Amino acid sequence: MLRPFVYLAPHSLAEAVEMRRVHDNANFLAGGTALLVAMERGQASAETIIDLKHIRQLREIELTAEGELKIGALITLREIIDSQLIRSYAPVLVQTAQLTATPQVRNLGTIGGNIASGLAAADLATALIALNAHVLVATNSGEVRMPLNDFLGDTKVISQQETRIISAVILSGARGHASYQKLMVRNAADVPLANVAIWTQTDSGQVTAVRIAAGNCAGRPARLMEAESLLRGQIITPETIQRTALTATETVQQTGDSRASEAYRRRMVGVLTRRALTQLLELL
Amino acid sequence: MSNHPITLTVNKSPYSLSVAAHHTLLDVLRDDLGLTGTNEGCRMGDCGACTVHLNQLRVPSCLVLAVNADGADVQTIEGLAGETTGEHHPLQEAFINRGALQCGFCTPGMIMSAAAILDEIPERPLSEAAIREALAGNLCRCTGYAKIIEAILEVANG
Ligand SMILES: Cc1cc2nc3c(=O)[nH]c(=O)nc-3n(C[C@H](O)[C@H](O)[C@H](O)COP(=O)(O)OP(=O)(O)OC[C@H]3O[C@@H](n4cnc5c(N)ncnc54)[C@H](O)[C@@H]3O)c2cc1C
Ligand code: FES
Numbered sequence: 550m551l552r553p554f555v556y557l558a559p560h561s562l563a564e565a566v567e568m569r570r571v572h573d574n575a576n577f578l579a580g581g582t583a584l585l586v587a588m589e590r591g592q593a594s595a596e597t598i599i600d601l602k603h604i605r606q607l608r609e610i611e612l613t614a615e616g617e618l619k620i621g622a623l624i625t626l627r628e629i630i631d632s633q634l635i636r637s638y639a640p641v642l643v644q645t646a647q648l649t650a651t652p653q654v655r656n657l658g659t660i661g662g663n664i665a666s667g668l669a670a671a672d673l674a675t676a677l678i679a680l681n682a683h684v685l686v687a688t689n690s691g692e693v694r695m696p697l698n699d700f701l702g703d704t705k706v707i708s709q710q711e712t713r714i715i716s717a718v719i720l721s722g723a724r725g726h727a728s729y730q731k732l733m734v735r736n737a738a739d740v741p742l743a744n745v746a747i748w749t750q751t752d753s754g755q756v757t758a759v760r761i762a763a764g765n766c767a768g769r770p771a772r773l774m775e776a777e778s779l780l781r782g783q784i785i786t787p788e789t790i791q792r793t794a795l796t797a798t799e800t801v802q803q804t805g806d807s808r809a810s811e812a813y814r815r816r817m818v819g820v821l822t823r824r825a826l827t828q829l830l831e832l833l
Numbered sequence: 834m835s836n837h838p839i840t841l842t843v844n845k846s847p848y849s850l851s852v853a854a855h856h857t858l859l860d861v862l863r864d865d866l867g868l869t870g871t872n873e874g875c876r877m878g879d880c881g882a883c884t885v886h887l888n889q890l891r892v893p894s895c896l897v898l899a900v901n902a903d904g905a906d907v908q909t910i911e912g913l914a915g916e917t918t919g920e921h922h923p924l925q926e927a928f929i930n931r932g933a934l935q936c937g938f939c940t941p942g943m944i945m946s947a948a949a950i951l952d953e954i955p956e957r958p959l960s961e962a963a964i965r966e967a968l969a970g971n972l973c974r975c976t977g978y979a980k981i982i983e984a985i986l987e988v989a990n991g
């Protein structure tokens with residue numbers, strides 16, 4: 550049984566920010582698939598739940614006039630899989646969503662919740678870091694736009710002090726090619742033991758831009774800068790793939806826990822880097 | 834703590850209820866409406882025993898607050914059975930005929946998921962691999978899944 554709490558249902562972002570300001574020990578609710586589990590386990594508590602689901606503007610997927618793809622924070626994993634717009638703009642997000650959680654959970658869990666849940670290897674968050682996604686965030690002092698990488702760098706949002714409501718995820722810039730690789734104990738329905746997302750842009754075979762992200766880096770998904778610089782300017786070949794994977798293993802900072810040790814995770818980041826680049830080599 | 838008035842339709846019958854904010858749809862179905870066909874396993878979204886259809890989508894009812902079901906159309910295993918003539922749904926018949934259950938604890942959730950899968954995946958013949966993937970959110974500790982898959986294949990492909 551969940552512990553009793555007060556339930557509030559704002560209809561606008563401004564209302565939600567104000568409710569958070571006046572209630573201590575409050576938590577936002579989107580799909581509930583991370584928060585309610587944490588509350589059931591006693592890992593999270595809230596005297597007040599502020600439900601974001603009645604804020605309509607968080608439910609839109611649109612291609613903006615500037616050619617950016619804007620995905621509302623309440624878009625569910627299932628809606629990502631079903632969206633033709635997302636499929637054509639960033640197919641890797643569809644593939645990532647298909648590998649996330651269970652079919653039932655995908656009907657509830659949202660993109661905003663995946664980012665804000667504080668899961669060290671959240672699937673979508675890891676892929677979005679490789680895509681250099683930005684987030685629109687409503688705060689006490691108005692709306693700000695920031696790279697997702699900076700948003701995750703701040704604090705764990707699940708225990709946030711300052712009000713930060715993600716209203717949308719924004720993708721822009723060159724589309725490139727991307728691959729997402731996830732290692733699980735089961736074949737499905739599990740959070741990653743290790744995960745790697747890679748985005749590249751090439752010009753006649755040569756890598757002109759690259760971003761490599763891995764989960765479980767000190768409690769969050771983060772970029773692997775050394776491996777990226779090794780690959781930049783190179784041509785993707787079995788040899789450069791091997792060197793990049795080795796550098797990833799040697800330089801990545803992984804956290805061990807009861808599910809996998811730090812050493813195992815480092816090795817697996819290398820393996821997944823190799824798999825992702827091998828897949829990209831086939832795509833190019 | 835707060836209480837909230839909600840209306841919802843469960844298995845085609847309308848209800849007006851006052852629900853506690855911290856009660857889930859699963860709690861309300863079982864404790865307030867006496868619909869105990871929907872089972873409570875883990876309460877953490879892992880086992881799928883609590884699967885129901887919420888506005889035509891299958892969800893773990895343990896992770897849906899009852900207040901969030903306000904205005905919704907809910908179908909449970911009890912509604913699947915009585916849908917047309919009060920007779921068993923073809924999936925229920927196939928599960929019985931093939932012995933696709935042992936203790937039966939997972940069965941209501943398994944059948945609600947199977948019913949959703951028949952709609953979610955339009956391709957026929959439906960493949961065993963597709964069913965296995967789509968059943969990833971329903972755990973069964975008894976059968977080893979083989980007969981469950983056979984029963985669904987039979988209904989999907991005839
Ligand atoms: C069985 C099961 C399997 C799972 N498997 C996976 C998996 O394989 N990979 C994976 O990554 N996750 C997995 N999850 C975790 C979870 O389902 C997903 O991360 C999901 O995307 C979380 O979204 P939500 O909307 O349900 O978040 P919620 O539970 O609603 O929210 C989570 C946290 O984020 C905050 N929050 C939510 N939305 C916003 C917002 N817009 N702005 C600011 N804060 C916000 C909430 O306050 C809360 O603290 C699994 C969960 C279950 C139950
Ligand atoms: S009781 Fe809901 S998924 Fe297990």
Ligand code: FES
Binds near residue numbers: 937938973974
């Ligand atoms: S029949 Fe016992 S859990 Fe499935």
